[in-house]
Amino acid sequence: AQSVTQPDIHITVSEGASLELRCNYSYGATPYLFWYVQSPGQGLQLLLKYFSGDTLVQGIKGFEAEFKRSQSSFNLRKPSVHWSDAAEYFCAVGVRSGGGADGLTFGKGTHLIIQP
């Protein structure tokens, strides 16, 4: 079965500084990879996804992520964070299912705090 590890439970970054959130996955084949963001009291919103092709993917709100097969990683980055980026971030992996959808497996999340 697939699994996702987000090593950092909390990260604090100063406004305007760069950001990298780590995500490692475990799966026997090439997975589908996602980053979602959850603002307080809200549902999850998709930031970006990787299915195939270019390993550097661009998402909404200025985020990007890079798929590194050799490291089983899909880290999320942003060059300059804004106070509005404070939220919970979830990495997720989906399997390539031959017979239907098996849902996504989520990491436990990283809580991002932005310091003024």
Place this chain on the structure above:
Amino acid sequence: NAGVTQTPKFQVLKTGQSMTLQCAQDMNHEYMSWYRQDPGMGLRLIHYSVGAGITDQGEVPNGYNVSRSTTEDFPLRLLSAAPSQTSVYFCASNRLQGATTGELFFGEGSRLTVL
């Protein structure tokens, strides 16, 4: 453009009571699912459905029932609520692209407290 709609947003139950969390989507998505979110646990899949009349268990199905009589609706039933079911529940859907898994569209969540 409603997307995925969950009701109620908040609910308090007593142990042993039953209730149904409603989920409806207006995007004609074949795939619908229920997750629960607990602090430090991320989201865990409870049940999912790939179309009307088809449901299957996820990672944590015990204590929950689902049915899928229409494409639009996917209710989650708690037959006898327990304090361990205190959680935030999310319904999510997507359009199946062949046999692959696409992005999920989430509702805003239903916060359930079982006393």
